[in-house]
Amino acid sequence: MRIPALSLVLSGGLLLAACNEPADNGNSEASDPGNDVVATVNDVPITADMLELHIQRRAGARAPRLSDDERETLLLELVEMELIAQDARDHGMDEHRRVKAQVENMQRAVLAHERIEHLHREPFDDEMLESLYGERFADRPHREYRIRQILLESRDDAEAILEELADGADFAELAQRYSAGSGASDGGDPGWMASDQMADAVAERIMELSPGEYSTDPVETSHGWYVVKLQNVRTARPPEFDAVRGILQAMLMDQRVKAYLRDLRDAGDVMLYRTEVED
Template sequence: MTFAAGQVAQAADSDVVAKVGKSTVTEAELKAAEAELGPQFQSLPADKRQLAVLSALIDIKALAAEAEKAKMQNDPAVKAQLEFDRDRALHNAYFAKEGIAKISDDELKARYDEEIKAMPPRKEVHARHILVKTKKEAEDVIKELEGGADFQKVAKEKSTGPSGPSGGDLGFFSQGQMVPAFEKAAFALKPGEFTKEPVQTQFGWHVIQVVETRDAPPPKFEQVKDQLQQLLLREKYMQMVGKARKALGVDYVDPKMKSQVQQLEKQMLGEQPDSGDAAAPATPAATAAPAAKSQ
């Protein structure tokens, strides 16, 4: 093997980059092998990684040639594996071309707008707190505040929490982000109010003040773009598989197996497919669909 990494990288897909007996290794085969074997060589520098994959591919072809000499391709288990590998490669290639490649930013943006419109409003509060060790200390703080003391000033002087130096400011938070007792007290207050009774949590005793409330802003498109893409891919995959199954027809030799598969599909999909619908797409197969590559 005399090819330098740069020479391999510049080869056309049809170019032969190595020969193993009567067999050849083309650039296209090397790219396919790199997709499968590349992660095994992540610790290697980039200029060595492709050569390592090529070396591994040569090993594979060498033993494959020996296996063919031994007629192992006629072994039922090997034949089944070869058929599965072929079908999976075609499955992945078809979905990559007809599914992944056809999802545009415009489609993602339209789905984003649809999802945001359907989101129920979610309340957020902007709060401050003063954290002390004992209930008595918290009661004394409340008396100070009721006497007109400035909340932020008292927080800086007495709060033991990490937010103390910034006047106890916790910023905005929504339900589920704080411990239950703290959250319940904070969401019960109106802007400008503070708790009249100390609030106990595992961190100590709190006096809480709410600065303002608002509806939580929706996530930005770029923040959820990848999630939306996976959602659309799953939907597109299920549509494609369902259409293909219906066109081809699916028959089970064992009626019991048919029932069990349909029950599993129903559970995985969270839906209620018709009992006789053998064309319903199987969710377990969807997990084998090629994932979208980040751009």
């Protein structure tokens, strides 16, 4: 891994990335000089925790595999950042209104992220997972659909395809020629799919069709415009509990975070001030 010089990295956004690191309020464990100090900059300590956060931010998944020289380079980078920050304070920049707002937002974001991470670390017991499994998988019919789809960039393109189909063109051949979607080389056939594996609008339209029918109107999605055909439907066995455990945990986590935010909003005293726009 080649670590660019700090002067280059700063212009490329390192300072913005650093704003995602926890802000020190002067009372944290990391500000204690006894907490494995790896450098001091004009008597200001840089701790091992600070360095590890910086390394993780810069190297990501490669962080554990960095060489000693690469870690040293990142330590020097952090030292230079501290030198620049001290110089900025000497010039009174820490009192600038915009800088104060950025620091407050940075601290707010770090605290919010840490609180949500704490929620993510709280495990779910098997009883909750099994209850959701029954609700979402075991106790409801599990249908899969074999479709063909043609993905186009515009509604006009989709309507042109529909005109060709009305004139007797073969759906699979049109998909091979024009579709930008999955399975285009197989005539627009992505294989058997559950409804939650399709774009919502596509799934809704497919469920309105009988096998052999295609949609006579283009279907708009965030990916583009679809022309879709239903080939067949089958009832499949629900997936095994262990196969969807991760999905169930993600569903419960989503419910937990939404409930947590809802409770905070209900308990909080929030007022929004909007500037009226003159006509």
